[in-house]
Amino acid sequence: MKYVIIGNSAASVGAVEGIRKVDSQGTITVISEEPYQAYSRPLISYYLAGKVREEDMYYRDPDFYEANRVKLLPGKKVSRIDSLQKSVKLEEGQDIEYDRLLLAAGSRPFLPPVKGIEKQNYHFFNSLNDVKEIQKKVEANQAAQPLIVGAGLVGMKAAEALSLLGLPVTVVELGSHILGSILSEVPARIVQRKMEEHGIRFILGKSVKEIAWGGDLQGVVMSDGQGVLTDLIIVAAGVRSRLELVEELPVSRNRGVKVNHYMQTDLENIYAAGDVAEGWDSLMEENRVIPIWPGAYRQGHTAGMNMAGLKIKDTGGFALNSIAFFGFSIITAGVFEAREGNEEIMTREEPENFLQLIFRDNRLLGFIKLGEVDRAGIFTWLIKEGIDCTPFKERLLNPDFCLLDLPAALRKERMRGGETVESLGCA
Numbered sequence: 143m144k145y146v147i148i149g150n151s152a153a154s155v156g157a158v159e160g161i162r163k164v165d166s167q168g169t170i171t172v173i174s175e176e177p178y179q180a181y182s183r184p185l186i187s188y189y190l191a192g193k194v195r196e197e198d199m200y201y202r203d204p205d206f207y208e209a210n211r212v213k214l215l216p217g218k219k220v221s222r223i224d225s226l227q228k229s230v231k232l233e234e235g236q237d238i239e240y241d242r243l244l245l246a247a248g249s250r251p252f253l254p255p256v257k258g259i260e261k262q263n264y265h266f267f268n269s270l271n272d273v274k275e276i277q278k279k280v281e282a283n284q285a286a287q288p289l290i291v292g293a294g295l296v297g298m299k300a301a302e303a304l305s306l307l308g309l310p311v312t313v314v315e316l317g318s319h320i321l322g323s324i325l326s327e328v329p330a331r332i333v334q335r336k337m338e339e340h341g342i343r344f345i346l347g348k349s350v351k352e353i354a355w356g357g358d359l360q361g362v363v364m365s366d367g368q369g370v371l372t373d374l375i376i377v378a379a380g381v382r383s384r385l386e387l388v389e390e391l392p393v394s395r396n397r398g399v400k401v402n403h404y405m406q407t408d409l410e411n412i413y414a415a416g417d418v419a420e421g422w423d424s425l426m427e428e429n430r431v432i433p434i435w436p437g438a439y440r441q442g443h444t445a446g447m448n449m450a451g452l453k454i455k456d457t458g459g460f461a462l463n464s465i466a467f468f469g470f471s472i473i474t475a476g477v478f479e480a481r482e483g484n485e486e487i488m489t490r491e492e493p494e495n496f497l498q499l500i501f502r503d504n505r506l507l508g509f510i511k512l513g514e515v516d517r518a519g520i521f522t523w524l525i526k527e528g529i530d531c532t533p534f535k536e537r538l539l540n541p542d543f544c545l546l547d548l549p550a551a552l553r554k555e556r557m558r559g560g561e562t563v564e565s566l567g568c569a
């Protein structure tokens with residue numbers, strides 16, 4: 143069996159490990175546009191801030207490819223998939239045949255329609271190469287006034303890294319609050335204040351309308367006419383699944399490539415996983431792109447096992463983010479805004495220990511937890527298992543809430559999963 147994988151990141155590594163669980167004989171070729179062995183993309187901001195070295199970012203040991211008998215083609219780009227010939231074409235002309243193909247091409251940053259931007263020297267914040275370029279500018283003192291377009295997770299990680307390097311960072315965001323895809327307004331303001339304490343300046347509710355060249359400094363004009371000078375523009379305005387390779391294929395797609403529970407596209411020999419695919423959201427009970435690292439690995443692993451002949455359904459997942467800015471922790475999971483009448487929000491508004499819980503019919507649908515995050519595991523578990531929280535719902539908001547607050551039967555079930563009373567702070 144000939145396996146070919148396009149991309150070499152979380153989904154790809156998951157697929158290699160999934161294939162090798164089932165098939166030790168088939169050949170695996172991994173084609174990667176990036177010139178590196180798989181590295182942890184979430185760590186690139188820490189690399190820029192000087193907190194991790196490149197070798198600490200590798201997702202697997204350097205002998206991973208050899209040990210799994212993978213032929214890695216680093217720095218090579220696939221330009222076309224020929225589903226009739228069952229082959230992929232590299233940009234430089236070579237054809238590589240497959241029996242089973244996995245599209246693990248991830249996503250690419252979105253460039254918003256800003257007048258003059260295409261002529262300017264802007265940067266994305268998506269790859270190790272992106273941060274290496276930014277690092278060069280910082281070291282050459284060509285990035286004294288960085289401006290970040292977009293206050294999502296990636297923009298905030300870029301802002302933290304540049305601030306840790308001692309630079310005065312400005313962030314422009316069209317929305318009314320930062321981290322709009324994972325936080326509601328009140329907790330977003332708390333995080334914003336924490337970041338402002340570290341010198342980060344926010345311009346909210348405005349978009350960048352135009353960028354004009356003015357020597358070393360670029361003038362950025364906002365939607366209300368306000369101008370900001372900068373010598374480093376980082377565009378962090380969201381990502382889009384990389385669908386270019388399936389555009390000419392008879393494969394359904396929406397925001398991402400549509401897959402069934404086996405991570406298979408409409409073409410039975412072609413699978414898709416990770417940021418490029420619309421996998422199963424077990425909470426929303428629909429297929430959609432959930433661009434998170436562990437989900438990409440899980441989907442890739444399921445795809446790999448199925449490519450090698452098993453018939454295993456992906457368990458699905460839901461949005462789950464765990465991050466910290468300047469040591470202040472944020473964990474969010476599931477849904478964070480009530481949209482239907484039977485949904486209810488309960489909030490503990492302590493800035494250093496904020497908690498927001500969203501319920502539907504007394505079952506936890508999502509939470510936002512800031513500051514102290516020790517007990518977040520139990521909330522994630524309540525969501526995942528769809529547990530009726532009626533008997534202990536009010537107690538969930540208590541800062542001392544712990545395993546002992548659960549009914550005995552639930553407590554037993556939870557502890558079967560390896561949790562101890564001590565690990566939940568009840569001792």
Ligand SMILES: Cc1cc2nc3c(=O)[nH]c(=O)nc-3n(C[C@H](O)[C@H](O)[C@H](O)COP(=O)(O)OP(=O)(O)OC[C@H]3O[C@@H](n4cnc5c(N)ncnc54)[C@H](O)[C@@H]3O)c2cc1C
Nearest residue numbers: 149151152153175183184219220247248416417433434435
């Ligand atoms: C700065 C940053 C911080 C993040 N932080 C977090 C976090 O804290 N937690 C979290 O869960 N997630 C985080 N994410 C998201 C997470 O990194 C992604 O969800 C994950 O990387 C998706 O993995 P993937 O394997 O689907 O694709 P990707 O990691 O996007 O990799 C796809 C690879 O395929 C290659 N490729 C694409 N097309 C071709 C082609 N035609 N030929 C050859 N190669 C190709 C690309 O170059 C790329 O190397 C972060 C992302 C960024 C950018």
